[in-house]
Amino acid sequence: MDDNLRRRAEEWLAQDPDPETREELRAILAADDGDALTARFAAKLEFGTAGLRGELGAGPNRMNRVTVLRAAAGLAAVLGPGRRVVIGYDARYKSDVFARDTAALLSGAGIRADVLPRPLPTPVLAFAVRHLDADAGVMVTASHNPPRDNGYKVYWGDGRQIVPPIDKRISAAIDAVGRVDTLPRGDWNLLGEEIVDAYLAAVTPLALGDARDLRVAYTPLHGVGADTLERAFAAAGFPAPRTVPSQHAPDPAFPTVAFPNPEEPGAMDLALDLAHRIDADIVLANDPDADRCAVGVRTPDGHRMLTGDELGGLLAEHVLRHTSGPGRLVATTIVSSSLLSRIAAEHGVGCAQTLTGFKWITRAGGDDARLVYGYEEALGYSVGTDAGLPVRDKDGIGTALAVAALAADAKRAGRTLLDLLDDQARRYGLHATSQLSIRVADLSLIEAAMDRLRSAPPTRIGEHAVEAAEDLRTGSADLPPADVLRYRLAGGARVVVRPSGTEPKLKCYLEAVVPVTATVEEARARAAQSLKEMEHDLSARLAL
Structure with a gap:
């Protein structure tokens, strides 16, 4: 020794x-x-x-x-x-x-x-x-x-x-x-408890609109979200959500999940099963500290989870429909979908891109910016009103209220969140995203993989030619330095590669943009194939 x-x-x-x-x-x-x-x-x-x-x-x-x-x-x-x-x-x-x-x-x-x-x-x-x-x-x-x-x-x-x-x-x-x-x-x-009461009073207005008829299945994944979310729903006038019994109480062992993260395979199984049994309109989940919010929707074949970017686009339009006036700004990260910029342009508001993390999102535009909405694809959202953001960080409770209001409003019109997604695809093109995430035992493997990409930049990724490659190691005109490689591809597609800041993972963020020329289903299938080819290509290049 x-x-x-x-x-x-x-x-x-x-x-x-x-x-x-x-x-x-x-x-x-x-x-x-x-x-x-x-x-x-x-x-x-x-x-x-x-x-x-x-x-x-x-x-x-x-x-x-x-x-x-x-x-x-x-x-x-x-x-x-x-x-x-x-x-x-x-x-x-x-x-x-x-x-x-x-x-x-x-x-x-x-x-x-x-x-x-x-x-x-x-x-x-x-x-x-x-x-x-x-x-x-x-x-x-x-x-x-x-x-x-x-x-x-x-x-x-x-x-x-x-x-x-x-x-x-x-x-x-x-x-x-x-x-x-x-x-x-x-x-x-x-x-x-007065501080909890004050928080609830601040986020209750995020339940935008007055529709409240909604059946919700919910899980806090053994974390601390249940009590606060249930109180928030009651304060906003929603029916009480049905919570997965075995995951309701906080438990640091997280006994029913391999990883207490709604994005991980299997983590949402019990919540999806509950949603099926009660025929829930939507499924909601918080991660253990309830700063993230995951959402599932009913489909003809059962319930499925929305991606972080799908929900990000839906909430953006919801917020912009319920806010008004000049100077509004929305923000997301460089690894999130480019859809937000198209939504912002359609509504005549500003859109900012930042490095990953809400520490950057909530600073978009500077201290005087009128930031009404920010999100990142990893299920993090901060929803605001005309008065701004009640929480300057991602907020899984306030987001759940906003999602419930959006879903209840759609239900009253005889529609679902899936219908709203299809509307966006027809209006802006289908923006499909996925992530290649590789966990390693030795962090030096990630550094070596990044070095390989830097020394031999790809000219094609999948079916797409690389139109521009950007190494953010020394920063850019609008972004501080970061260990990030960004590739802009033909047809509006893009790839961003970076090491995780909190886990021993290398993460690749993929996006394909497909215009809807026939049906949304056909565009979705084309986008899925494009993402699959991009992922296969990157996996071979990274050799991890």
Whole structure:
């Protein structure tokens, strides 16, 4: 075993307040397990624009109480005394402990620390930062990651996730933190249910229109969304959704799903089964921290899930029909469908493209922009009204209200969300998207695959000639630097390739655009074939 790693482990052990991780580390040292020690101490979780996220366990390369206390101390150093921070947490393992540790450490640094009353959705925390006029917010969550993960997301006083250079300042301050067992602690304040009531009052107007007749099947996927969503539906006047019983209560083990992510194969099986049994008009799902929303629709062959881009286009027109006046702006990311730009042009409003992540979407157009809607294809949506966005982050509860209102309005007219999708295809062309996502055990494989694409740029992808290739590593006129390759293809198609920011995956985002010259079904089949050929071509090129 490496003597330097052993020394670092013993120093860590001496300051660790958690008996579970102390026991874990003692067992590793006693067994002289060099591989386990290397995995925990040869690297560290890096604090970035997504904060921290990683597997629970001992050491700097894991999420644990020492890592969290160091993060809180770094945040405190950047903020300085006399500030106010709101702290929220989900129902994952250790989330409540990490939230309390953060609050105590901030309070010891002279910062007022307010903790949400119980495990709650991430959008409640994002809302609370602005509502309480706080200087920052912390949300302890790993969103839809596997059960053994947790994370630490930081918001600034504007209610948005942090971006550079704030993240770099916090990261540098974390690196300067010494032993955490010597840092002072203080008392913190537990907020009451009034903050949840205020959030619900803010998002209820997102149920645009007055149609309310709708039968909904719902799952929170063992997360924290159920109570808040059910209260939101009641406040907006919708019938109570029917929730999957075995997935209703928060459970950090996520026992009924392999991955607690509505996009993952099998995750929606129980909700789709419930929808079939009750003949639901739509299916709704939140991920474990309820900042994402997935939607399924009834078809002649059973219920199917909409893609993130399909829902993104539907909600865009819904919002633009219910808002008015000059200066409206909608925004999406460079990996999402180009359909939003066509919808925006049709409605005479501005459309912005950003890098992936709501930290960028909610900053589209600058602080004075009249942003009424933003979305990303990974089931993230922020819906607004003429007054703007009530939550400056993705919001799975507010989105669910907006979707329910849209579906109820269509039902009253004898139509469905599928009919609305067909309307859009005829008006704008069929915009079909898919994703090739490759999980790897070694992150160096992703770097090598990106290098291969850079050194030998493709001239064709599938049936489409490459008309333009763009490497965003050094940024562009309207985008900051990012490890992203973007290809514009003949016929309006496009491909974007990037490493995931939160998981060991390489992601390729594909889009085919097909005009509807005969039937929508025929155009859909042509688009599906085009996407299949593009995916096959990319898989061969990436060789992962």
